Amino acid sequence: MAALSFELAGVDSNSKARAGVITTDHGVIQTPIFMPVGTVGSVKAVTQQQLYSEINAQIILGNTYHLYLRPGVDVLEAAGGLHHFNGWHRPILTDSGGYQVFSLAENRKITEQGVLFQSHIDGSRHLFTPESVMDIQRSIGADIIMAFDECPPYPSEYTYARKSMELTHRWLDRCFARLAETPDKYGYTQNLFPIIQGSTFPDLRRASSEYIASCNATGNAIGGLSVGEPEEMMYEYTALCCDILPADKPRYLMGVGTPWNILEGISLGVDMFDCVMPTRNGRNGMLFTTQGVVNIRNKKWATDFSVIDPSLDCETSRYYTKAYLRHLFVANEILALQIASIHNLAFYLWLVKEARLRILAGDFDSWKKNIIPVLKQRL
């Protein structure tokens, strides 16, 4: 079938925000977009039916590291790929596992060849190389697959960051080479996105952005941010990368972030975002709403019988009251996790949809400036 394509539908005149349409073999994605994280093939506490009908997710993430360990490539291949395994028939993106190898795995040893590590589940030993990670992602069968990279921590020494970036670039070449040697497994096209690294050093970020831009991939990613650096620094390097990346390809800022991070990222020219925040924080009782941030465990909500967020086109947000959701959290009911996760994801999808409408309407920048203080306020 066809490689991923990207059409710009509109650009904002007062910022670098863009509205676009990504077309994949599993359907289109209207950008800017937020991608719910489904690490092991399930967005935590949310059914696929709810992702389709309540959240209106257009694309979800899977994670190569987790899916390789459980259920494993044999099961995924026998199923005919992740779409058939989990019943999500819209686009899927898989992270390469690079980030997880560094954040989760034990006793990792990094060499030119790849990374030797022990599973965080059972201590078993595994080797990830650019080639093996491409092969695993072939078996998973996501529409968008990510290059195998090293994501240095913040802060990093300049020398380490430079060597790491250079290794990531050599690994990227091997990823592209391996992908070219191996056919699509399930009859549709998989698209490799390379990842910019370079930590928080302008010359490294610039060099990495130029290298990644030169690959002429169908889309490009900005990695190594949102790893503990100050917010302003994240925006600064996002801007630097966006300005070098080609304008006619989608740009993906990995692992970002809060609602306001996403709006700022959009204004800098980012098209795609993912983050565990809506689900993870939701499971801890933190709700993002069109009126501001709610800590639903707070006693003040005990007799607030208003619905969670009447402004969202999501049945869950408009059906359950704050008082009921607070009760479910206090009583440790599983339904609390479900409602909070569905609501927060519906909010994130509303946010990027609204941003897109504002870009197309021409008032994105002023809308963004007005809404960020509202979204940030603690209710």
Add this chain to the structure above:
Amino acid sequence: MAALSFELAGVDSNSKARAGVITTDHGVIQTPIFMPVGTVGSVKAVTQQQLYSEINAQIILGNTYHLYLRPGVDVLEAAGGLHHFNGWHRPILTDSGGYQVFSLAENRKITEQGVLFQSHIDGSRHLFTPESVMDIQRSIGADIIMAFDECPPYPSEYTYARKSMELTHRWLDRCFARLAETPDKYGYTQNLFPIIQGSTFPDLRRASSEYIASCNATGNAIGGLSVGEPEEMMYEYTALCCDILPADKPRYLMGVGTPWNILEGISLGVDMFDCVMPTRNGRNGMLFTTQGVVNIRNKKWATDFSVIDPSLDCETSRYYTKAYLRHLFVANEILALQIASIHNLAFYLWLVKEARLRILAGDFDSWKKNIIPVLKQRL
């Protein structure tokens, strides 16, 4: 509004099974019926939307003990009762809390007046009396409310069982008296069901059944069974109670049971059932299906890409595969609990619906004999 009414729609000629219709102010219930347990106002891991559309629940349970402790009667009254609090607008039944006071609470002290106990949550001291339990159930606002009883353990001494039964009968008189003194709080009628006790002594069971039958309540319950006694004994005492209870009122066998327990109960003349088994066992990976019992954690399901149960009219059961559900359990994903709970409840509701059709069609008894070995087999 109107007191609960019951119409018989058909009786089986080869057993004592009946099909009926219960009418309450929150709608009708087709019997025999299984009632999902929503202890603290939430059926664990299941949304109200899923209860309505996937499981087709007609009535759910709440528990007085749990709801009294959390969120408390003040919150429930402020909400306008449990239906408004949790957004379940079909009938609700509340257990009296008697059973929980004996099974969960600490340092309980039983007197003629009632039961003094400490909360299992925070150790706080509380007194339940027949009067206070009626008042609490008025505040909760269920359509069917249960008498405050003592449920003796199995086995019990004869003398203890007799004294306990007599206390339960005296408490019942006080429940009826209190209810008559207090108006409905929310504009619809609440119906008190008395509970037969008497442990496993035929003369006590007979005496209790006669006493409960003489109360002329709108429905009657059989308590104190499914507490550890052999299955055959449970059936024997269920039969004894059913034969004494009036035929023109619904009969509720409390806390029962497995799918085959329910079919046997129906054949003895029971109309209503509740049990935590479909949700609790579901959360442990045990699935009841139209083909038999599945331990979904078993390795044999790892690459079984058939759906959980294609014979059920439940999207969840027909959408997700056994391999995917097994993976979710192995990976400790919350979605595993959701899918298993929805499926098992949909199966239980299918079972009683099918039983009703068979009663009306006249072949319930032979259908039951054929299907029980199928349902019991381990797949």
